[in-house]
Amino acid sequence: MGWDQAAEAIVAAGRRMDARGWVPATAGNFSVRLDARRLAVTVSGRHKGFLTTDDVMVVDLDGVAEDPAKRSSAETLLHCGIYRRFPEAGAVLHGHSIANTVLSRAAGESLVLAGFELLKVFPGLATHEAEVAVPVVPNDQDIARMQRGLDALWDGLPSVPPGYLIRGHGSYVWAPDMPSALARMEGLEFMLDCALKERSLR
Numbered sequence: 001m002g003w004d005q006a007a008e009a010i011v012a013a014g015r016r017m018d019a020r021g022w023v024p025a026t027a028g029n030f031s032v033r034l035d036a037r038r039l040a041v042t043v044s045g046r047h048k049g050f051l052t053t054d055d056v057m058v059v060d061l062d063g064v065a066e067d068p069a070k071r072s073s074a075e076t077l078l079h080c081g082i083y084r085r086f087p088e089a090g091a092v093l094h095g096h097s098i099a100n101t102v103l104s105r106a107a108g109e110s111l112v113l114a115g116f117e118l119l120k121v122f123p124g125l126a127t128h129e130a131e132v133a134v135p136v137v138p139n140d141q142d143i144a145r146m147q148r149g150l151d152a153l154w155d156g157l158p159s160v161p162p163g164y165l166i167r168g169h170g171s172y173v174w175a176p177d178m179p180s181a182l183a184r185m186e187g188l189e190f191m192l193d194c195a196l197k198e199r200s201l202r
């Protein structure tokens, strides 16, 4: 995807995520794959609901900035990890919702979503009569180490996961393009909201 389109898609995604309350303070980060070696990603520390295209920058798949004067997202290496591993990934979204934060703190190594019609937002699922295990990984301020843990986890999975949760921190999803990534994020967060409400009814 070209730079202009990618940067606009990221700005619009920020507004959408902010409207849903999923990027409080300066939380969250987003990216779009530009070509085989480069991605457009959010600059670190910006409020994601008020981004302009100046708050988007280019890094390579090692996370090295094209413009060294700009500092990319603290979690850039998690974006790079997704693009490196999953060739079909064209856009990545990360958000900090109440539901993903609370449920990931209570979960074990994965959080199982079952019986929801919205499971069909995930690839390969054509019915609600399914269950999806969303991996939950420990939070870590050492992002390179976190990505090594994710790579080890992915090595052992039988299929591409629908995304993942970082415990007490947030969610990551990806898809071939930004509209599909937003749909996956909205589907995942809807189901997490439901799961949280179900727990409070118990």
Ligand SMILES: CSC[C@@H](O)[C@@H](O)C(=O)COP(=O)(O)O
Pocket: 024, 025, 026, 027, 028, 029, 042, 043, 044, 045, 046, 072, 073, 074, 075, 094
């Ligand atoms: C507001 S604290 C959140 C950050 O530590 C981080 O997890 C985050 O999502 C945003 O970091 P950023 O460097 O702006 O991409």
Ligand SMILES: [Zn+2]
Pocket: 027, 028, 029, 075, 094, 096, 169, 170
């Ligand atoms: Zn985060």
